[in-house]
Every structure is written in structure tokens, then in C-alpha cells.
Amino acid sequence: MSLKIYNSYTRQKEVFESITPGHVGMYVCGPTVSGESHLGHARPYITFDVLYRYLTHKGYKVRYVRNITDAGHFEEEGRAAEDKVSKKALLEKLEPMELVQKYTNLYHWAMKQFNCIDPTIEPTATGHIVEQINMIEKIIQAGYAYEINGSVYFDVKKYAANYDYGKLSGRILDDLLETTRELDGQEEKKDRADFALWKNAAPEHIMRWNSPWGEGFPGWHIECSAMATKYLGAEFDIHGGGMDLQFPHHESEIAQSTICNHHNPVRYWMHNNMITINGKKMGKSYNNVIKLTEMFSGNHPLLTQAFHPMVIRFFILQSHYRSTLDFGSTALEASEKALKRLWEAYEALQKMEADSTRLTATDIELEAKVLQLLNELEEFMDDDLSTAKVLANMFELAPTINSIKDGIINVTAISGTTLQLMKDRFKVILEDILGLTSMNSQDDGSLERVMQLLIDIRKEAKSKKDFATSDKIRNQLAEMGILLKDEKAGEMSWTKL
């Protein structure tokens, strides 16, 4: 089976074939660490984490590069050179790098909460100023960039005359030139569609570097081109990011890299869609963001409660990455309940003994259904990461698992090999590929043993019809946030609320 992914560049699903057999080079646009990450940011990182995990599962050795944008960009071109980082730094009276460090740490922490695997390389823009300057020089030498007043701009018109400018974002240069929008500082550029490679730094600008064109700082798009080129080469397999970056960021990236490396840089472009609130994109500009720390603490007017990072991860995986996903507290609550149910079924499954020598099934129909649902899991993953369908199948299997556990269905209904297969597949899909983990925070196992003791005492009390004692145990545990559940056959299990 082969993986098919939707390529934004060609606008169709394509069979994925890596440039170098067995290896994949993947670049994902990382965060700008001038502020705290919000729910919207979580989506690409979780989406591409799943892709990374899946490629690895498929046997690829993946070089996964995800940058940290810590150099800051101008808010509007040409405006008093005040980038986002330095502006905030003044407000908070912090060194720019201090600020950057703070938000980088916070971002890393959030990624850990989400159980995202670290990229194999996480380069920073400030650590690659030299590479960026070199790249700009090459573009100037090639004749596709010009310097004015200590700034360097990319000549889009010239590029468009010789290359396929606008293909990724479906943009037509003439339309762009007609845009009526008036921006400050446009007069410096030869053409309004041109974009900055290097910006001259005004005196008050804190973050600044020496360059052949004087003191300044890099334009927004060049860092990704420079770092992707350095670590992945002139042509690499996958480039990911949010849909809102398609233009102008990724379009510019293609132009820069193409001129510099004489090669279309990316084989497969992948873009995740936005998370919305009441149908509107969550974003700084809309003033409707919910920060991740707020999600985890529940400390936000739109939230009815705190949400575990795994619930958010699960929530995101329940939709397809190319669809918008509308945030809502009730939707999150639904995800929380769903995840708990699925996870408990999964844990029950793992506790079952599978006799792999028992090859026969007494319920042929069920056996066939289970096998089909299991086999579809990887098919769905292969189909442009259809995680929603994967989860749907797992939910379809949950009643079978629970019924076997409760003795409603005899374990012999399905073959031992199928049960073992189900155990294996569930583990691989849920933990390895989807990256889900238990929501119960790890402890040293002492809680587990204490709970077992209480369960034993309660079983004893029940058998003696001492319901006062059995209810006391159950009720007081409930007050502590632990739910005790009686099961069929007199067994008991527990879960944290």
C-alpha cells in the first residue's frame, strides 16, 4: 500500500515517492516566538507530527526540520522599522533574545504536552543570518533582486516572466499588481508585488545584523529558503505549513529557492486548514485566540472547563487536516468523553490474553468484520492521512472489545490471531502513529496498588451485602475525582474524572 497525499502545488492527491529511496526530507514552518502559542498553532504541529510518525512507521528515515522564527519581521513593510519582537520587548522591558527564549521554552513545553516528537533539526533564524545573506547575494548576482537604501527586494516581475510565479497559491501577477490596497513604504520598491529579502534597520530597531547592504535584518521569507536549502538540499520531499502561509510566504520561498538553487525546491506541498471560532479564523488579527495555556487551564471566557492536551490532539485528529475545524467548548467536551471511552476500550484490549494458536472463530461474520475494520486503518492513513476515518473504525470496534471484556461476547467468537492483530494494530495506530497517550498522569504505580486494595475491600463488602461500606468507598472516591465502575462478572475498574 502506498501513501497518497494531497499536493497543494498540483491540487491533487498524488502517490508519495521520496526523492531518495528510504529517506524523506520534510520542512515545516515553525512558530514565530514573539508571543504565546494558541490553539490554531497546535494544528499544523499535530498534523505534521502524525505525518512524521506515519512516515517513520512506513520505514522511512525522516529528516524533519522545523524552524523557530526568532528574528522578527516588520509588521508592515517600510513602516518605522519596528519588528514584532523588538516592539514587544520594549513593552515588557526585556532583551529581545530573552523574550524569544521565554516563548521558545513555552512552545517546547506545549509540544511536549501534545506528545509531539521533536523535529530532528530545529534551526533558528538568528542562527542562520549568514546563510540568509549568502542566499540574498546569490539572488542579486542572478539578477533577480535589487538594492535600494540598504534594503534588498526580490524582483517578482522578472521572475514571473521566466518562471511559474503564483502556481502554488493560484495567484496571477497582474491581479496582484492591481490590488488597490495602499501600504506605506511601497515607493521604495520597483513594483508593489516585490518582497523584501533584507530590510535596512532604523536606529531604534534592536535586532540588527551587519550585511553587505548595511545594518539590517532579513526579510520574512528568506529564512525558510535558507534553512531548508542548508539541511534538506536544493530539492526536498515535503514542505508543510498552514494554509494562510501559502501566499505570500510559500510562494516567495519557491521563487527565492528556485533562483538560488536552480531547482523547484519542493516535491509535495502540504497545507493544513484553519481552526475557527464561530466560523472565523482564530488569529491574532481577529483577536479571538485561545492560548494553549488557557486551554490546558480552562481559564478563558469561552471555555467551560480545562482540556487535557490529549483531548485537543484527539479533537484535531477527528477532522481531516484540510478541513476547517470549528472550535467550541461543547465540541471539546464531546471529544473528551469520546477519547476516554476509546482509551478505556484500548486498555481493556491490551489486558486481554490472545492465544495466537487458536486460529478458528465461532462467529465468522464478526471475525470478518473485525478484520476488515482493522485492515482499513492503514488504508485510511494512506489516503491523505484520513485520521477521522481511522478513529471512526476504532470506535466501531470498541463495542466488540467491551463485550468481550464483559463476557457478553465469548472471546472465541473471533480467532486468537485476530485478537492479537487487533491488540497490535490498536497500539501502533493509537500510540505510535496518532501519538495519543493516557490522560492519567504517570505515577510510580502506588496509586494503582492502593486502588486495587480499595477494590478488593469493596468486593468483600459487596459479597457480604455490606452496602454501607461499598457505597462509602465508591462515594468518597468520587469526591476525590476517581470514578469506580462495577463491571460484569463482579469485576471493577476505575478512572480519573
Add this chain to the structure above:
RNA sequence: GGUCCUGUGGCCGAGUGGCUAGGCAAGGCUCUGCAAAAGCCUCUACAGCGGUUCGAAUCCGCUCGGGACCUCCA
């Protein structure tokens, strides 16, 4: 204004022309000392109007809604 996406049952969401996704909520039942959990069952929707087709949520057109990008944005 330009380019593009989208409109699915109470809510969230999959849906590649024909085979009722799934989750949550709701109702009924079973199990049960009680409750919860679990299991079984019920709820068959695709904005509207035309068209193509033996057959359309799925393709085409129009209308009405929503959104994204064109400026920093995941």
C-alpha cells in the same frame, strides 16, 4: 474588487455517483443491591432551485448564506 474554498441530522464532524462513517447529546431496553460504566435498539441528514444520469450529499449551472487569501498570520 480579484482568486479560491465551503454550506451535511439537536451539536461536532467523515464522505472518492449507487453499499445507512463516527463521536457527543436525546429516548427506550438489558445488565445491576443502588448508581455509574458497558451492551443492544431508535433518531436516515445532506442550503434552495434547475440540469446531467438508470441513479447525486457527491458532477454542472444559477440563487442565497459562511469563510480564507490578496497585509503580519499556523
